[in-house]
Each structure stands twice: as structure tokens, then as C-alpha cells.
Amino acid sequence: MNTSKSSLTGIILEYDSGIVPPPYSHVFRLALDWGKDNLEVKLDLHYTEREELSEQEILDEGFTLNDDYSYHGKLNSVWIHPIQDLFATTRWTNKDIDEGGITVTPIEKGKDEGVKIPANQEEWQLMAQDLIQAIYETVKKELPLTVHYRLVENDLTTDCSLTVHFSNREVIFEKAGKSRTIHWEYAIQLMKVVFTPDYHYELAKEEPGKKRGAYIDCGDGFWHELGKGVVNIDPSFDAVTKIRSGFQTLIEG
Template sequence: MNSSKSSYTGLVLEYDSGIVPPPYSHVFRLAMDWTKGSLSVALDLHYTEREELSEEEILDEGFTPNDDYSHKGALDSVWIKPLQQLYDKSRWTNKDIEEGGITVSPIEKGKDEGVKIPANQEEWQLMAQDLIQAIYETVKKEAPLKVNYRLVDNEQTTDCSVTVHFSNRQVIFEKNGTSRTINWEYAIQLMKLVFTPDYHYEMAKEEAGKKRGAYIDCGDGYWHELGKGVVNIDPSFDAVGKIKAGFEDLVSD
């Protein structure tokens, strides 16, 4: 079936992490319906194979003994168009996903039109992660992601921040007390870069640096100096330099 925007009014995403070990291994089903123009969602997320782990082992990995989550409710309708655009541009494959992956089922006139396996797995998995984060923000389970940045140059200090609101796909950039909305895709790419390098927490401080340099706080209250406490993992990819360039572009606009 070759669905178009006008013929389907919902999507069901089902994901299995596959060969990922516990406590990380999980499955989820995310059903979305925009029949009436608004977006209703139903999420069922379940972590798997944890019975072989002790509670201490689960806690040591940053989880809790019960991270399963179910929710039914509404999401901001701003998510409908990106979902439709991703679905309409996707190509489908018969490739087996036994080792983990995501499937997409279009809903037309209330009926499931069959399971499709997207060739662009990463795009769909990222979309699903963004939608789940949007749910968590909407129900106040988690706060929006806020990254703080300080640039000290020639005795001038510039403080700024980027706050990503998944709930309504808005990103707020704030500098010296003034704020503006910035491009969603630009911000998401910048956030991916932010979490690419290696952060040495033994060098982190609770206050931003005052000496010449660039400093970042990824939302946990710890400040790291780029190039010293934050270093590239892959020598062929200068993530640290790209982070600096990304924030400097925002600061200079």
C-alpha cells in the first residue's frame, strides 16, 4: 500500500532494543492518532530481562527498579506534520530486524494497514525518542533539556543557554537576559554534538570558569571546560570545535 498524507490518520511505532543487555534492553509501543486534528498518544514502555540483575546493579547503571511506563493522553499537534513528513519520505525494506529495530504501522479509517520496516531506522528511532521525551515533559515527568554555556574572551564574559522543549518543539536561546526562539533542527543537531565528546567529571566544577575559555553545563549543574574537561573521542571528528562554533553562531546572531 502506498499511503499518502490524506489517507492515514495515525501511526503505531513498535520498538525492540534487541541484543542490548539489561538493564538497558527494552520494548515499547507508541500509538498516535490525529483523526480529529489533535494528537492523542498511547505509550507502553517495558524494560526486559532485568530479573537476572540485582537491584544494586540496576541502580549502578542510573536506572530504578521500576522504569516501566504507560501513558494515554494528548500531545501538542505540532508533532503531526513532522511525523507525516518522515512517513511520506521513508523507504521500506524486508530486512530482518531480529537484532533490534523499529516498525511503523499506518492507521487508515481506524484500521491497522500492516507493519512496515523503515530502511531509515535511525531517523524513526530518533523520532520515537523525541516523542517519548515530549510525553515525559507534557506530564511533568521530566523537565526540558537546558544546556548552559559561557564564553570568556578578552575579559568579556558571555553567558547563554539553550532550552529544548520537546513538548511543543520549541527551542529558546537566552543570552544576557534576552531570549528568542531558534530553529528546531539546528538546535537538535547542536545537542547531538554536545553529547558526543568525553566529559571528565573529575575535572568538573560547580561554578563556571572565569579565565579565558569556553565552558558548558549539560543540565546537571557541573561545568566543564571545552578542550580540557571535554575532549573528542574520535580524533577525526572535532566535536568540541563544532560545539564552540555552534554556540558562537548563536551568540553572534
């Protein structure tokens, strides 16, 4: 089977978290259809094996007692090309995914072309996560992610923010009351780096610092100082410096 990007009219993504323990373990089926010029989506997400846990154990991990979710409706068609592009560059494998993973079923002109296993598992899992987040924002289940950043240099304080709208794949950078659209991939890579280091909440403040340094609020209202309250986990990857340089590029741009 050699489904081309141009003949693809939809895909079905099915995911099983595999050996991940509850309450995190889950499965989902995400069907996408753009055969009629718009993007129709159907999501069924179910958390598994929670009967093994007490209600308090589930709540203590930050979940609710009913995290399953279903949706059938439209999504912004801006997502179609990224899906098609990922499909076109994907290599497939015969390797099983008994310990968890994602499968892709291409739909060509309404016809199911059979289940395929992508070799680039992480890329497809991230795409699926982005699409689910887009659904959550579209139905107002969750708000767009906004990260605030403050840089204090001598007597100059620069405040800025980056808001990621998954619903329409748009990222807005705001500084000094002015906003501009940022390249999606740049922003997503920066967001990955932002959530890479270790955040020490016992050192966090409810207000940004005023002394020389860089401060970040990852959207939960708590401010952390880079290099003190935010520290690298992996000594071979300097995430803290990458956060600084990533926002510096935006500030100077």
C-alpha cells in the first residue's frame, strides 16, 4: 500500500500507554477526516486500571475521578497540512508495540488502508497530544498555555509572555503592550525546553523578582528564578541557558 499525501483524506490514531501504571495509564482513539474540506475529528479517551487505586490515590496525582473524555466535532483545518507532512515523511516498521505506542490507519478517499506502525513513535505521539490539546481548547475545556518571563538587567526590567493556541496553531509573543505572531515550531521547541528542568516550588514566589536575573512563570501563577529555583536535571543538557537564549531571541526580535 502506497498512500500518497495528496490522496490521504483522513487518519485514525490509536494509542495505548502500555506499561505505564495507573492513574496515568490510558488508551485513546482519534479519528480525523478532511475529505470534505473541513476537519472532522472524533476522540475517545479512556483511563485504564484505576480500579486498583483508591479515590484519594487518584486525586493525589492531580487527576479527577472522571478523566475519560469523548468529542465529536470540528477542528481548525490548519492542522491538516502538518498531519499530511508528518505522514509523508514517516517510515513504517514491523516492530510490535506490546509495551505501548501509537498506530496510524490511513484513510484514502474514505477507505481504510489498514493499521500501520510508525517508526517515529515520538513524533506521532506528540502530534496526537497536540491535537487533543487543540480539542480541549476548542471546546473551552482548557485555556491556551501562557508562559510569562521577566528579565532584570541593571535598571532595565523586561516583561514578556508567550501564549500557545493549539486550537489554531498560533503563538503570540507579547512585550510592552505589543504582540506579534511567532513561528509555531520555534515556540513548541522552546516550550519543550521550558518544561525540561527541575522547578523547586519551595523557592517559588507569587510575584516576579526585582533583582538582577531571569524569572519565569509556567502558567500556574508561581515565579521561579532561572539558575536558583530552576535547575538542570541532566548535566549534559543546559536547559536553563536554552530558556534564557530562547526568550532573549524573542525579546530582541
